[in-house]
Amino acid sequence: GENVEQHPSTLSVxxxxxxxxxxxxxxxxxxxxxxxxxxxxxxxxxxIDIRSNVGEKKDQRIAVTLNKTAKHFSLHIxxxxxxxxxxxxxxxxxxxxALIFGKGTTLSVSS
Amino acid sequence: GAVVSQHxxxxxxKSGTSVKIxxxxxxxxxxxxxxxxxxxxxxxxxxxxSNEGSKATYEQGVEKDKFLINHASLTLSTLTVTSAHxxxxxxxxxxxxxxxxxxxxxxxxxxxxxx
Numbered sequence: 001g002e003n004v005e006q007h008p009s010t011l012s013v014x015x016x017x018x019x020x021x022x023x024x025x026x027x028x029x030x031x032x033x034x035x036x037x038x039x040x041x042x043x044x045x046x047x048i049d050i051r052s053n054v055g056e057k058k059d060q061r062i063a064v065t066l067n068k069t070a071k072h073f074s075l076h077i078x079x080x081x082x083x084x085x086x087x088x089x090x091x092x093x094x095x096x097x098a099l100i101f102g103k104g105t106t107l108s109v110s111s
Numbered sequence: 112g113a114v115v116s117q118h119x120x121x122x123x124x125k126s127g128t129s130v131k132i133x134x135x136x137x138x139x140x141x142x143x144x145x146x147x148x149x150x151x152x153x154x155x156x157x158x159x160x161s162n163e164g165s166k167a168t169y170e171q172g173v174e175k176d177k178f179l180i181n182h183a184s185l186t187l188s189t190l191t192v193t194s195a196h197x198x199x200x201x202x203x204x205x206x207x208x209x210x211x212x213x214x215x216x217x218x219x220x221x222x223x224x225x226x
Contacts, residue, residue, distance in 0.1 A: 034214075043204060043217040044155065089154060097208060098145050099215055103154045 002027040002094035006102025013080050015111045023090035023102050024072040032093040033066060033073045037086045038104075044089060048075070080109045113139045115207050117218035124195055125226055132190045132221045134205030140185035141207035145215065146178075149202040161188050195225040 003026040013019050025033075031052040036044035050057045050064045050073065057064050061080075066073040077084055087106050091099040114137040124130050134144055143162050147155040159180050161167040167180035179191040188207075192199055202222050206215040 041202075041220075041222075043219045045217075046214065049214070097143055098157050098160050099206075100157065101155045 002030060002092055002100040004090060004092050004100050004102040006090050006105060008105060009103065010106045010108070012108045012110065015080060015082060015109055017080055019075075019077045019080050019084070019107055019109075021075045021088055021090065021105045021107075022072060023074070023092075024070075025092040025094075025100075026071070027092070027094040028068075028071065030092040030094045033064070034091050034099065035062075035064060035075050036089045036091065036101075038089060039086050047088075077107075080107075082109050082111050085109045113137075113207075113209070113214075113216040115141075115205065115216045115218040117205055117221050119221060120219060121222040121224075123224045123226065126196055127194055130192045130195055130223060132192075132203055132205075132223075134188045134190070134207070134218050136186045136207045136209075136216070139207075139209045141188070141209060142185065144182055144188040144205055144207045146180060146188075146190050147204045147206065149204060149220075151202075155204060158190075192223065195223070197225045199223065200225045 006023045034049035037047045038044045048062050048064050050066050061078045063076040087104045089104045090102040116135045118133045146158045149155045158173045159167045159169045161180050161182035163182050163185050169175045182188040204220040205218045
């Protein structure tokens with residue numbers, strides 16, 4: 001089955017800096033790669049997603065890139081703000097329809 | 112966007128009792144629902160996939176006789192934790208997709224504490 005690796009597990013940046021989180025997946029048949037932001041005790045919130053026919057997608061300060069050949073995708077957050085502090089999860093959808101999640105990255109943005 | 116609700120939001124029970132958690136899609140028909148479990152400071156681990164009107168598919172290591180899943184309608188799936196033990200204490204989150212099976216919409220989660 002699908003296996004998703006996510007790095008780093010923790011990331012601390014200064015307000016205004018950029019943050020990059022990287023994930024790799026194992027199933028070459030995976031075709032959908034969402035990123036979720038989860039605040040303590042709450043449900044994961046979809047922040048951006050990308051499909052396998054696209055190499056890059058951007059939404060304001062957030063962007064995701066996908067390299068199908070290398071089977072990795074990354075989340076880029078520019079001009080970080082304290083409210084960006086949360087746990088971020090990448091996920092991949094393999095042969096079935098279930099999302100398989102990475103282990104998460106705790107992002108801390110200090111002002 | 113699509114809304115998924117869960118009930119209850121939190122539950123405390125005694126060891127040995129059974130607990131039922133409901134997951135509802137409020138404004139769309141969910142052909143497929145998923146149940147995840149999340150321990151503190153860990154990721155979401157898929158427990159099972161349920162399709163309306165058929166038996167759930169459980170992930171390796173998840174006991175189907177302990178975690179009973181029923182998906183009797185296109186808007187409701189239930190997870191029953193039978194004979195709960197303290198190690199079952201966790202955050203249980205459901206998600207649902209519509210017929211297009213694109214985006215997954217997550218419920219708010221149910222926090223279970225077994226004493």
